[in-house]
Amino acid sequence: MARPNEEVEALLEEYADLIAVTGGDAFKARAYEKAARAIGGYPADVSRLDIKGLKEIPGVGRSIAEKVIEYVRTGKVTAVEERRARIPAGVRQLITIPTLGPKKAMALYEDLHISSVGELADAIKAKRLRDLKGFGEKTEENILHGIALMQQVGERFLLSTAMEPAEDIVTELSRITGCENCAYAGSLRRTKETIGDIDILVAAERSAPFMDALTELPSTAEVIAHGQKKTSIRTVTGIQVDLRVVRPESWGAGLQYFTGSKAHNIRTRTIAVHLGLKLSEYGLFETEGGKRIASRSEREVYARLGLPWIPPTLREDRGEIEAGLRGELPEVVTEGDIKGDLHTHTDLTDGLAPLEEMVTAAAERGYAYYAVTDHAPNLYMQRMTDEKVLAQRELVRSLDGRQHGMRLLHGTELNIGPNGEVDWPGEFLQSFDICVASVHSHFNLGREAMTRRIVRACENPHINVIGHPTTRLLGRRHGIDADLDEVFAAGARTGTALEINAQPERLDLGDEDILRARSHGAKFAIDTDAHSVRHLAYLRYGLGTAQRGWLTSEDVINTWPLRRLRRFLRKDRAD
Template identity: 40%
Template sequence: MRRNMEVANILNQVALLLEVQNVAWKPKAYRKAAETIENTAEDIDVLVRTGKLQDLPGIGIHIAKKIEEIVKTGKLTYLEKLKKEVPVDIESLSHIEGMGPKTIKLLYDKLHVKNVRDVLNAAQAGKIRDLPGMGEKREQLLLAGAQRLQQQGVLRMPRGFAVPIAEELIKTINKFPGTQKAIVAGSYRRGKDTIGDLDILVVSTKPEALMHAFTTMRDVAAVLAQGATKSSVRLTNGLQVDVRAVKASQYGSALQYFTGSKEHSVELRKRALKMGYTLSEYGLFTRKDKTRVASKTEEDIYAKLGLQYIPPEMREQRGEIQLAQHKKLPALIEEHNVHGDFQTQTTWSDGANSIPEMIRASQALGWSFVTITDHAGGIGIAHPLDEPRLKKQGKEIDALQKKIDIRIFKGVEADISKNGTLAISKAACNNLDVVLASIHSAFRMPKDEMTKRICTVLETYPVHVLAHPTGRLINTREGVAFDVEKVFQTAKDHDVFLEINGQPSRMDLNDELVHRARELGCKFVISSDAHSADQLRYVDFGVMTARRGWLEKKDVLNTKSVKDIEHILHAKK
């Protein structure tokens, strides 16, 4: 089982606890190691088994030994020691917006705050505002973040982080005796940006053997339930996984039922009743004599109900059944329609790989273009570009372009300042192929001021893309508040593309906003926001969100030829 995310999470917890203790250099080393493990395409188990851990950048002998301990035992003695020294719920507290290591330490030292409940109590009692560097606004920010976290309960995992786990599970289950077919259903299959658990359907000729093999897998931390055809486990990474054995003759109806959504399935059942059928996980039957009329495939079920096949990503009861009835479903964008990426970072700013390395990785994906968009502006990241460095980077790209066929678009991700100006001049913008504008600071402006801030930049500068428009971070920070209709209309009026950012922790725009922007006539780009070569695959997560927003190939710039893209981009100059 691929456990890269689990290992990275433990290393990040170590880094946080060391930062809380004001340890000088170790946190950076652990965070770098976590980032490397998270981003590498190599399975951490394989790296440990083959002794190749130290071949990875930032992994020295001491951290390598700790990673080996995590892989072999599922825990880290050093982390447990740190937790005893600083007895705080570091993982939960770090997901409260505005709660960094220094704040965690301050609240622990002064108010003995150890968990989310303690933050709520301290903030509601007005005890935080009087601490050094706090104040009433900061207290209210922490209170809101703690309340949001408490309401959410168990944090849902970003789907992008669940993908390698799900893929490895399917690979493992397919090797079990009697397995004929295995697929992940539920919200994962529908492409939702977060998941609570994984629901796996398995066509198996040996269901009891399947249940035994599943519940005794190496990465099972606890067996929650075990039966003849259904079992539930909790993995060592905390994720719950449910497996159901189904008959091949009932696979389609079971898949439709367990994929959901609940609202979509309810409407299907209502339609079935009106047509003289009953629909369940076992199949579509006539009401009169209980004759089975469809169950082997989802396609058969939808066809018998007089509907086009509805892709899983559309099954959210947003009018898709009515469209399917009239054979008017959109032809959703596919992964293979995307020919490149519109946002990547390199070692010129906060990326892990050089421009040549990012280009080679893009070529390996078969892309026809890639865009280099390192950060510009005072956004708190390492080495943001100023205009002289941006010009110097452009010369490197020009030199590389002469040697290769893949088109390299020269770009930048420029910060939108609080007053509605961009971090680089209009003249600098005009020397680039792609200008991304994004917000990285002052997230809590009033809605009308934030709307003006964004619209002013789109109206004033030659911006091509509004990047991760809401600025949200899943489980950590809510998106900024702005007038959606006004910002989207301004983007449309000024030929600015809206970004669908595929970073698992962002997924921004989300599917609902994509759906609304599409209705308003906006156009889109899909980006990985890759900070390493391995993250370029995040484009596929953006495609999933685009499908959930009902986008077609024609709606997305990435699907066009390089020549057409050049023509569209240069029209802004």
Template identity: 40%
Template sequence: MDKKEVSVVLEEIALLLEMKGDNPFKIRAYTNAARSIELLDQDIEELVAKGRLGEIKGIGKALQEKIEELVTTGTLKYYEDLKQSFPKGLFELLKIPGLGPKRVKIIYDNLGITTLEELEYACNENRLAGLPGFGYKTQENILNGIENFKEYKDKFLFSEAYREAEILIEYLKTCEFVDYIDIAGSLRRKKEIIKDIDILVGSDHGEKVMDFFVNFTHIKEVVAKGTTKTSLRLESGIAVDLRVVSTKQYPYALHHFTGSKEHNTAMRHYAKQKNIKMNEYGLFNVSDNSLILCYSEEDIFSTLGMQYIPPEIRENTGEIEIALKNQLPDFVIFDDIIGILHVHSNYSDGRCAISELAEYAYKLGYKYIGISDHSKSASYAHGLNEEDIMQQHEEIDRLNKKFSHFKILKGIEVDILKNGSLDYNTEVLESFDFVIASVHSNFSMNKEEMTERILKAMDNPYVTILGHPTGRLLLSRPAYEIEMEKVFQKALENGVAIEINANPHRLDLDWRWCRRAKDLGIKFAICPDTHDLEGFSHMQYGVGIARKGWLEKGDIINCYGVDNFI
């Protein structure tokens, strides 16, 4: 087991102990251990092999023995026994927003409910409202949570699916019979929500590739196995389809299986106008059914007389017509980003010191970093009061003297309060290099109220960036109601950039809105919204959304040098 898998097991043990009503200190010990393991810089297998687990803060002898058992055997008897003491369906109940271990225990103890279906029935029969600590509003929220869960079931964040796909790709590359390999489908198009993983292999030995594929270690079940297509489900729950085509067919199949369905339909329709039949097997002259040889996707588009269309924008939203005119944008790439903004430090709810964050950003090749801790209303996140801000700015000034060709900027993620005002007065806001204004509360306001709230905040002359503009949490919380056209007009009037929050749980602004905002002349900031060093890697997801939204380097303010940015 790797550190992430160990951390998940420890978290689940904490949840199970909480449902049992066990000792709070014991529960906290498992929760803290899970976090410590997840944040480890070292390889956990190496620590176990050298007997150094005890050096980690909060891991005593009993926990050390359990973690060693997990890492060395891949299982833990204590954990398996604990799971057996509860009905299996209770774990699914914990996935419903607003249902923590304590509430699940109350429901189970009082009503004997063990499945999602029983819970939904009980809500509809009005049986939860009278339970201790519940009520009609809680019951309504649980019912809404069940609807959301059913809608999002068997769907995964892009980041989760992409990590799994990368591991599979690396595994398949070690097969001697694999000549070409790529991720395909919605994952290659960088859709924010993924139903399954599609992988395409070019090989003239399909059966041998499939035999190799089904021997992957993290398979839960092989659903169907053939010589050209095999479907399986990983231990994570994600379904995977592997298709194998001949090396000659590979470019055509890669385009076809990347999709989207709508893009493919439009491409076939256009090809037909040129007397060409197009499918996953090739491009064929209609007159004699002869194959038009293409050695890459670029050749396919060139043969049809158009620019190469990047996978991200193959959604039939005008890309074909514009590619025919040779007018596609010069899409932003990861290396265009030279500044990293919306980074939380340990002054608020981040895990790292400013010096650590700055040194890491510098090593990654960024030219500047914008520290953006929470403002004082965010008490849950240890938001900064005025004294904290002064102390932080003094530290940033000291640190900046140590760097050459790198700059730490003084930023803040300031709460937009319910009435649209910001968390600090003018004098405080004036002390920052940039200000990200975000909504973190009162998400249920109606569309008119929420829109006016945000417009008022954007009228503040110190607001630089509107943070995660729709407030959505993918697979968890829908966007709040808001009139985006009015927000865009205000952004244009006041020179406020719109954030593309690259955190894989947000990916907000939605790519579908990016192109509209770009057409209006609005600028963007791609930000990781990170609370640790690992979160710096989120930038790749934000760049994917920006490309999917047709954005170029010039559209994004943290592609600018530090002087131009300021």
């Protein structure tokens, strides 16, 4: 089930949109947006807090706290219901389109009576929007991009959105008497960036107790099918869950079968046929006679096919079968390899927790080092100044090594301007331990200009990491138009790492881009871009994406010992 914090976050974000649509105070709408974000990232369960505890959350005053209490007690908020009633359902649907703001959605409804995504697409094709104030050809293009993003994602969910209910269900089913094994499989186990549905597999002698239990979980909103071999439900968050139960002796074969992509499974079944065998979810059998020869573990099944065990994240038929047959399968990077996080934020800019809390949480993860990289001054809304960042540096230095010996790096996240310029001059940047540089604006530059912009950032001797290199937001914003191969080559040539941003809505670079960048010899940093203590746990999603890109610990700079990392960060600058 969704955490109460996330439910409240979504509700307050909706309320902010409703305020904007109905012509409410813009300052009030922004206040609710800020409070929503703070609640979503707050470590404590807001459903267990009273008014006083809620007011300790940044940006949450008495009025917002009272609405949270009301929601926890009743499941709804009167003020939100009243605002919803003032706005047609069609307008609320239009608001969900990326690139279309609340005010424009209301204008479309009032002036052109558009109340659905389909009607909007038709109106754009007929060029009906161009006569409206504030609309034009460029606006139409942006809205069509937004509609395309919605359709591209469709009924798919972010990896993180699917992971939480999957883990909850596995935990609940594992408690049932007779369960010998239970795990999620499918695209979730392969850590794809978006998930269509959740596959759960159980090993047990009897299936009925598990099938019944799934339908009775509090998170189950709808039972789609209820049978002995397969049961499907839909959760309260709209995700379909398919449960299958196999006998314990078939566990390995079942897990292999329900994890691999369709293309990967075709390859393994083809290998089996060439060996005179038949592979199914029940086991690996001799074609003649039907004797089962492997099934209890995935390793056993792969070994009988002449292959090493293939990590789930590689099972996409992108060369893993051939590499396995040649004995050249990579040892992909794991969580145990990670020695630190190189891109994080505090409440000095847009983070939710003070420096001391972030450092303590990082130390508890067992890191050897940890970088603080708050935003630089050109991201004006963050109000960073030279004085503030230098004062933070003094605090960082005072905390260095005090938490389990973890070393602290003082850094910054710079803004890459349209011409590749960044916030501070070289002599000031030289005093930072690490500089991440990211594109935060001017997303629509032409391909040549955008490529030149990022290459120049790579060539800056003080920039160590290009943050979220394509700027994409899954389901909300396409990546920038740039010659990425030229960018990847520049990163390799200049000793500038490319970030794998672990924020679930980013996962940027994505796996296919990682594969391309790796072929150029680029190095990578798997970072959480954490804006709260909870975000530090997003590392798992960045790791999964890195594994899908075939990365080893040698490819990832924050798996290296601090001494080696510091040499890399110098970029061969003279002392």
